[in-house]
Amino acid sequence: MLCSKCKEKAVFLSPKLCKNHFVDYFEKKVFDTIKKFNLLKKNDKVVVACSGGKDSTTVLYLLKKFHGNVVALAIDEGIRGYRDKTLLDLERFCKKHDIELRVHSFKDEVGKTLDRMLKQKNHPCSICGTFRRYLLNKHAKGFDKIATGHNMDDEAQAVLMNLLKGNTGLLWNSNPITRKVKGFVQKIKPLYFCSEKEVAAYVLLKSFEVGFIECPYMEESFRNKVRDVLNDDELKHKCSKLNILNKNLELLKKLDLKRKDFRYCSDCREPSQSRVCKTCQLIKSFK
Amino acid sequence: MKIFIERIQKTIEREFSGKVKDLLKSVDINPNNVLVVRNNELITEEDDVKNSDSVKILSVISGG
Numbered sequence: 001m002l003c004s005k006c007k008e009k010a011v012f013l014s015p016k017l018c019k020n021h022f023v024d025y026f027e028k029k030v031f032d033t034i035k036k037f038n039l040l041k042k043n044d045k046v047v048v049a050c051s052g053g054k055d056s057t058t059v060l061y062l063l064k065k066f067h068g069n070v071v072a073l074a075i076d077e078g079i080r081g082y083r084d085k086t087l088l089d090l091e092r093f094c095k096k097h098d099i100e101l102r103v104h105s106f107k108d109e110v111g112k113t114l115d116r117m118l119k120q121k122n123h124p125c126s127i128c129g130t131f132r133r134y135l136l137n138k139h140a141k142g143f144d145k146i147a148t149g150h151n152m153d154d155e156a157q158a159v160l161m162n163l164l165k166g167n168t169g170l171l172w173n174s175n176p177i178t179r180k181v182k183g184f185v186q187k188i189k190p191l192y193f194c195s196e197k198e199v200a201a202y203v204l205l206k207s208f209e210v211g212f213i214e215c216p217y218m219e220e221s222f223r224n225k226v227r228d229v230l231n232d233d234e235l236k237h238k239c240s241k242l243n244i245l246n247k248n249l250e251l252l253k254k255l256d257l258k259r260k261d262f263r264y265c266s267d268c269r270e271p272s273q274s275r276v277c278k279t280c281q282l283i284k285s286f287k
Numbered sequence: 288m289k290i291f292i293e294r295i296q297k298t299i300e301r302e303f304s305g306k307v308k309d310l311l312k313s314v315d316i317n318p319n320n321v322l323v324v325r326n327n328e329l330i331t332e333e334d335d336v337k338n339s340d341s342v343k344i345l346s347v348i349s350g351g
Contacts, residue, residue, distance in 0.1 A: 001333050011329040019329075054347075200322055200347035204329055212293060212345050227348070231319040 012201055014238070019205050026202045030062050030190050037176040039188040040067055044144040047073045047185075049136050050101075052086030054203040055149030057093055057210050059190055063147055064099060071143070075135050076105040077128055078113020082216055089210050104135055110283050114217075117286055124217035127282060134270065134279040140185040150189040153196040156241035157226045159248045164226075174248055181262060183271035195241065289341040290314065294321075294348075308332035311344070321346055 001010045008018030017025055034040055046063060050056040050072040063070045072094050077083055087103065094101040107113050114128055121127065140146045150158075155174050162170045172179065176192040191199060203210055218224055233240050264270065265277035272278070291298045292314070303310055307323050307330060318332050324343040325336060336342060 001331060010331055013331040013333060016331075195319075197319060197322065197347045200345070201329060204322060204324070204345070212347065214294070214346065214348055218348075231317050234319050235317060 022201065023205055026198055027062065029193055031066060033176055033193055034190055039177050039190060040145065046145050046147055047071045047140045047143040048147045050074045050090055052090030052210060054210050054212065055151055055191060055199050057208055058199055058203060059147050059149045060099065062190065064097060070099065072099050072101045073136065073139055074101065074103045075132050076103055078106050078115055079215065080115055082213060085211055092209060104139055106131055109135055112286055120286060125221045130278050130282055137185055143185055146185050146187045148187055148189055149191060151191040151194050151196050151199050152241050152245060155192060156230055156244040157223055159244050160226050161222060171248060172252055181271065288338050291343045293344060294346040302338060304338045305335065307334050307336055310336060316344060320348060
């Protein structure tokens, strides 16, 4: 099968493109998202939330290419056999591309690795997500934007999960750029319109040395079930994930959903929806 | 044909000649979840593979 733009062999089916045209198509899509949603201003100081996985590594590479100076910020949750491997990949990548890397760990910052926490409690994704968000925001202070590797699949899953759980107030997070809230560094998602498969193909074609490995705790997550439903549906209805995102963006504009006002945690002074934030509550519960 | 399935870190052998999409169906894998590589080259679901080929099925899902 040939590329729809030239006589070379296609390496991707939808769209039908050869290696060079696919790389151009992918980079243009990311660049267009940055422009269309005004994700970056010329002099923005940008930190990229990195895991060493394919998505955040792609964002790191492309923001360095499009925007110039960026810093990689990684959180080591302490997941043996997973995060230690992906962080090694990230260190090598940053060294090769001359990018500053800052790593902060659950162990140093909240007292325990995720592996150890899970001996006391279940719900790995909820614990991990709470601490990761807290630490990323804390260590991104002083930057204008945190860029994350959220792709189209992640975002469509998030929309569906929030609807299923009735968390409509969280739907505004499913945007290429989050709103400005005092105490939070704004998040941007340059891969918002790139499917997980497109990102993986780009990484493979660019020969980035990242492992395609999954978090060992993922099987237990609600997200995983939603991912399977969406991927099965996409086989029958092309573009269903893209439709979810476009409709969500349209609805958000019309509804203008207001986010609850934030208070500030009485313990750590970070933004919180309750007197003591979820992070401080969790830290106390592990003591 | 030798088929390495990265997600379960296993190589399986089976008789197969035909389209990649039918190969994926035969091992019950959703094409949206994977990339298929033959001789270090990315191939599409519409490409043909021969029984003498050796292919890798790479998971595109990461994170958690």
